[in-house]
Amino acid sequence: MLDCSYLLEVIAVGRVNVLFRQVAAEHLSVIVGQPRLG
Structure with missing residues (x-):
């Protein structure tokens, strides 16, 4: 039987x-949308 606290x-x-x-x-x-620096 599963313990309720475990399930939660x-x-x-x-x-x-x-x-x-x-x-x-x-x-x-x-991050990907921003232009790459350097």
Whole structure:
């Protein structure tokens, strides 16, 4: 039987992963969109 706290932790980690991916993708697009220096 799964522990509820464990399940909540897994869900929370999954949400953090999705959030981190979105933020990283936005930062990457901004960096790539900027003209290269030098």
